[in-house]
Amino acid sequence: MDRYEKAAQNRAKASLLNKSWDVGAVQARYRETGNWYHTLKRFPAALFDSHGYLVFPTEDALRASRHIHIGKQISVPGGISSVPGYMRVIASDASPTFHTDEVHVPESFWEGAVRRITVNAFERDEAARRACIAHFGTVCSVCRFDFGATYGELGIGFIHVHHTRQLRDIRVGYAVDPKRDLIPVCPNCHAMLHQTSPPLTVAELQKHLHNGTGNA
Numbered sequence: 001m002d003r004y005e006k007a008a009q010n011r012a013k014a015s016l017l018n019k020s021w022d023v024g025a026v027q028a029r030y031r032e033t034g035n036w037y038h039t040l041k042r043f044p045a046a047l048f049d050s051h052g053y054l055v056f057p058t059e060d061a062l063r064a065s066r067h068i069h070i071g072k073q074i075s076v077p078g079g080i081s082s083v084p085g086y087m088r089v090i091a092s093d094a095s096p097t098f099h100t101d102e103v104h105v106p107e108s109f110w111e112g113a114v115r116r117i118t119v120n121a122f123e124r125d126e127a128a129r130r131a132c133i134a135h136f137g138t139v140c141s142v143c144r145f146d147f148g149a150t151y152g153e154l155g156i157g158f159i160h161v162h163h164t165r166q167l168r169d170i171r172v173g174y175a176v177d178p179k180r181d182l183i184p185v186c187p188n189c190h191a192m193l194h195q196t197s198p199p200l201t202v203a204e205l206q207k208h209l210h211n212g213t214g215n216a
Helices: 003-020 059-064 126-136 147-155 187-193 202-211
Strands: 027-030 036-038 045-048 052-056 073-075 160-163 182-185
Touching: 003 027, 003 045, 052 059, 126 160, 126 182, 160 187, 182 187, 187 202
Parallel strands: 027 045
Antiparallel strands: 036 073, 045 052, 160 182
């Protein structure tokens, strides 16, 4: 593959990730290693690597970064994953296998952005998940299904955790509030919440449940 084909491939990859991860950048650049990119001229803009991305709301924000060198091209010596605000979407030690559950990563209460498959996959702090469950319990917030009550010991403590912040509100890393931003839901309801973009609220999904055969 010559450099023109490679450049075209990188442009296509940037466009695909910008859309599928719901980043919302006006201009997007992709480089697998995350070390250098062509310049950015339209904002908000985003730089992507093979595992995540970095958003710059304005040109001033780009130029203010101490981790980025701007010349004829954009150079990031440590890779964009080393820059504060980097959104890791796929774990660096994992192949991009698609799952319908969330990815839990123990790193303090900090959230990344998302990739949209069947439901949104987050790099979520396991401590934030535990704090959410400690506050709300493990009964589904939508349909009230209780795995422990239904499956006994096998199901005790099992539940998904849904992130309620709208994707377009997340542009840089932020401190997640387990009581405000997270809610426990069963896998079925979790998938249904993500049937729309942005996701449904719990109240909205409960209306669908009442209109169907469920009786939450």
